[in-house]
Amino acid sequence: MGGGRPSGWEMPHEPTSIGHVSPAIFSSAARPEIRFGDHRMDINFANRMSALGTESAFEVMARAKRLEAAGKSIVHLEIGEPDFPTPPLITQSAIRALHDGYTHYTPAAGLMTAREAVADYMSRTRSIQVGADQVVLVPGSKNILLFALMALVNAGDEVIYPDPGYPIYESLARFMGATLRPIRLREENDFRFDLDEFKSLLNLRTRLVILNSPHNPCGSVLERPDLEAIADALSGTKAFVLSDEIYSRILYEGTHHSIATIPGMQDRTIILDGLSKAYAMTGWRVGFGVMRPELAARMAQLMINSSSCCASFSQMAAIAALAGPQESVQTMVEEFRARRRIIVEELNKIEGVTCRMPKGAFYAFPNVSRIGREAKQLANSLLEEHGLACLPGTAFGEAGRGYLRFSYANSQQNILEGMRRMRNAVAEYLLPVMA
Numbered sequence: 001m002g003g004g005r006p007s008g009w010e011m012p013h014e015p016t017s018i019g020h021v022s023p024a025i026f027s028s029a030a031r032p033e034i035r036f037g038d039h040r041m042d043i044n045f046a047n048r049m050s051a052l053g054t055e056s057a058f059e060v061m062a063r064a065k066r067l068e069a070a071g072k073s074i075v076h077l078e079i080g081e082p083d084f085p086t087p088p089l090i091t092q093s094a095i096r097a098l099h100d101g102y103t104h105y106t107p108a109a110g111l112m113t114a115r116e117a118v119a120d121y122m123s124r125t126r127s128i129q130v131g132a133d134q135v136v137l138v139p140g141s142k143n144i145l146l147f148a149l150m151a152l153v154n155a156g157d158e159v160i161y162p163d164p165g166y167p168i169y170e171s172l173a174r175f176m177g178a179t180l181r182p183i184r185l186r187e188e189n190d191f192r193f194d195l196d197e198f199k200s201l202l203n204l205r206t207r208l209v210i211l212n213s214p215h216n217p218c219g220s221v222l223e224r225p226d227l228e229a230i231a232d233a234l235s236g237t238k239a240f241v242l243s244d245e246i247y248s249r250i251l252y253e254g255t256h257h258s259i260a261t262i263p264g265m266q267d268r269t270i271i272l273d274g275l276s277k278a279y280a281m282t283g284w285r286v287g288f289g290v291m292r293p294e295l296a297a298r299m300a301q302l303m304i305n306s307s308s309c310c311a312s313f314s315q316m317a318a319i320a321a322l323a324g325p326q327e328s329v330q331t332m333v334e335e336f337r338a339r340r341r342i343i344v345e346e347l348n349k350i351e352g353v354t355c356r357m358p359k360g361a362f363y364a365f366p367n368v369s370r371i372g373r374e375a376k377q378l379a380n381s382l383l384e385e386h387g388l389a390c391l392p393g394t395a396f397g398e399a400g401r402g403y404l405r406f407s408y409a410n411s412q413q414n415i416l417e418g419m420r421r422m423r424n425a426v427a428e429y430l431l432p433v434m435a
C-alpha cells in the first residue's frame with residue numbers, strides 16, 4: 001500500500017463535539033474519509049497467527065472467479081462442494097421454521113429435537129447407541145475439530161493426522177501449539193494408514209489421532225480390519241480419536257465403518273459429521289460431533305464462548321434432512337459414481353498421468369510426477385494458461401508432492417471439458433522433454 005495520506009484525510013474545520021455537531025458533518029460532502037485501510041499504525045499480530053494455515057481451495061476459487069470476471073473461460077474442479085441444490089423438502093422445512101419463529105438463539109449444543117435427530121441418525125447409520133447428550137451441533141463440522149483440539153490438546157502434545165490430508169487438520173493442530181505427527185498415506189498402499197508407521201508414531205504423548213474415511217483428497221477408505229488394527233494399537237495409550245466421517249454417505253463400494261463401533265473405542269472417539277456434503281448443504285453451516293457426554297458439555301461451553309449456537313432454522317433443516325426421505329442422497333451419489341468413472345478414465349488416458357479409482361468422497365488424486373513440473377507450478381499454469389482450476393497435491397501436505405486434486409462435483413460435460421484442457425496442457429508440457 002502506498003504511503004502518504006489519501007485525500008479526505010483532513011479533519012473538517014467545524015468543531016465536532018457531541019451535542020454540538022454541525023449537520024454538515026453528516027453530509028457525504030463534508031464527512032471526513034478516515035476509512036479502514038488508512039494505515040496509521042502497524043498491526044502486531046499475535047504470535048499464534050503465524051502458525052495458522054489455510055484451505056487453498058478457497059483461494060484458488062477466488063483467483064479463478066477473478067479470471068472469469070475478466071472474461072476467461074474456467075472449468076471449476078477445485079472446490080469440494082456438491083453442485084446439486086439442497087433438496088427442496090429440506091429447504092421448505094427451513095422456510096417453515098423461519099415463519100414459525102425459529103429466528104432466535106437455541107441452547108448452545110443445539111435444540112433438543114435436533115440433537116435427538118442426530119442421535120437417532122448416528123445410531124441408525126453406525127449401529128451404535130447414541131444419546132442426545134452426546135451430540136453437539138455446530139456451524140460447520142470444522143468447529144468440532146477446533147473444539148476437540150482446544151478441549152484435549154495442550155501445547156507440545158502430539159497429534160497424528162494423515163498426509164496428504166484435509167489441510168485444516170495441520171493448520172489447527174499447529175495453531176494450538178501441538179507437536180505435529182503427520183502419517184504418510186502412500187499410493188502403493190491405496191492411500192491407507194501403514195500400520196507399522198502408525199505404531200512408530202504412537203507414544204504416551206500422543207493425544208489425538210485424526211482419521212478421515214472416506215478421505216479428502218485421496219478418496220481412500222479405511223476398512224474394518226484397518227480400524228481394528230488402529231484401535232488395537234491405541235489401546236495402550238491415552239489418545240483420543242477424531243474420526244472425520246463427513247463423506248460417510250458418499251461411498252461407492254461396500255459400507256461405511258466407524259472406529260467408534262469397535263469395542264472400547266466409543267469412549268475415546270469423537271465422530272465429526274455434518275450436513276454439508278451428503279445433503280448439499282455447505283452454505284447452511286450445520287455440522288455435528290458425537291462424543292461422550294462430559295466432552296460434549298465442554299464443547300457446548302466452547303460454543304457459548306464462540307458462536308453461541310448453530311442457526312436455529314438450519315437446525316430445523318437438519319432434522320428434516322436426517323429424519324426425512326433419503327432418496328436424494330442416493331441420486332446424488334449415483335451421479336458422482338458416473339462422474340468418477342469419467343474423470344478417472346480420462347485422466348488415465350493422458351500420457352504421464354495415472355489415477356487410482358477413489359472409493360469414496362468426490363475427488364480424483366492423479367499422480368502427475370512424470371510430467372516433470374512441480375505440482376503447484378502445474379496447477380497454476382493449468383489455471384492461468386488453460387482455464388482449468390484444480391489444486392496441487394501439496395495443498396494437502398508434503399506427501400501430496402507429485403499429485404493434483406480434482407473435485408468431480410461438477411457436470412459430466414464440464415469434467416470432460418476440463419480433461420480436454422488437461423490433456424492439451426500436458427501434451428504441451430511433455431513436448432520439450434520428449435524432443
Ligand code: PLP
Pocket residue numbers: 080139140141142143166212216244246273274275276282286287
Ligand atoms: N472434513 C473434511 C475432510 C472436509 O473435506 C471438509 C470440507 O471440505 C470438512 C471437514 C468441513 O466441512 P463443513 O465445515 O462444511 O461441515
